[in-house]
Amino acid sequence: MTTRPFRFGVVAGHANNGQDWTALARRAERLGYATLLTPDTLSTFSPFPALAAAAAVTTTLRLGTYVLSAPNRTPGQVAWEANALRILSGGRFELGLGAGRPGAEADSSRLGFAHGTPSERVSRLAATVDAVADVPILIAAAGPRLLRLAAEKADIIALALPVQATEDQLAARLDELYELAGDRFPQLEINANVAAIGDDLPPWLLRQLGGEPSGTGILTGSVEEMAETLSKRRDRLGISYVSINADYMEAFAPVVRRLAGT
Template identity: 60%
Template sequence: MTDHPFRFGAVAGQAPDADAWTGLARRVESLGYSTLLVPDTLQTLSPFTAAAVAATATTTLRVGTFVLSAPNRTPRAVAWETVTLHKLTGGRFELGLGAGRPDAERDAAALGVRFGTPGQRIERLSETIDQTLDAAKDVRILVAAAGTKLLRLAARKADTVALGVPPQTTEEQVAAKLDELYELAGDRFHDLELGMNLACAGAEPPEWALSRFGRTGTGILVGTPQEMADTLLRRRDHLGISYVSVNAQFLDAFAPVVERLAGT
């Protein structure tokens, strides 16, 4: 059980031009989503730049990275970018960090930086958080975590913990991860905002999405708006998950759920 209110994010990283990107940002805001979140890959828009442009086109929408691959940048560079965006957005920027998804090593090679071992990447993530908070103490930090070492780091230093699990992960498996986080976080646990990402959502998700992501699991939410809302309410009651992000391709299909639950 948690007393954190629901909030919702839309994850997007592609647009043909500035008009399309700013139009998307305004639509995300108008539909009641809290955040527009930009992934960190060389096949998508540069996350800091895209977040800045989205912020200039909106007034209340928060913007963030989901999630920045900490090994691909120096901690000081991330802190510099973050404090700049934090100031220029009026505090609307949220820094989402991870230790690098499986294909982030290829991006690191293309950028000419050393990816490092798992232990080195976690250490880089920890240092990035420390330097960022030294530069902007009140910036909100999200850490994507699944394994024990990352969960331990997130338990100590994050404001939001996003469970980095595949869409097919069952609620029982999610509960086991959160039990582990509870043990690691101790007294901090109830202060943590818990988040999960939906790969697809809606009454009738397209076949390509179901084929790609699967038909069952916590990352696939299918049903009427009320059925989806009821599922999320139950998950918040049983698991404590209150921050839900969704692939922006399902922005409109999921909007009725946002209308029902955002801020409650």
């Protein structure tokens, strides 16, 4: 398996005001994070203007959607927005796409879009990828249809598994992806998200986990232990692109300093 250098992203989608938002972007860049990733939900900032603001106050930080819900925009609209942000950021934009997270039907309804069937959403995502040019494409995938599409068209694949997923479940998805991608597999960058670090988890996450703080979406232990966990995961599974909830950006920074680029 090809071993890519580590890179790290911060997932953030809200701040009290514009000054706090741009300060977050500058801080992420100074701490050594490679990418600022913004979700696509109606409870967070609209990703394109938020990322444009972050681009204006940074120089090396890449910007990415994590991930746009394909049902909620036309392919032409996404291509237009993506091209603008590509130019405004000096080529630092990465377009992340998904077919709609669980519960996203409510966002589609409020925005006036039909959420569609799973098959329709995958078709919309494929049409969106085809409409966009000149930006790296990340596709969030877990099921067979999206993994197949990602294997064919993505540059980066985000493994859209729950926080409590085990190492073996990650491995099973990557085995499937390996078979689907064939000769393309070494070209793919694999991303996995870390929702929290440490033992003091937020109540919303504990509820999601059923009170059991375990899974590959959580990292515990010392800086050295967390770095070792990620290194072993990369060696075994090829996961080299790790994103972290912005609430843990500062606490996770020593791991970034230890591993980024290695």
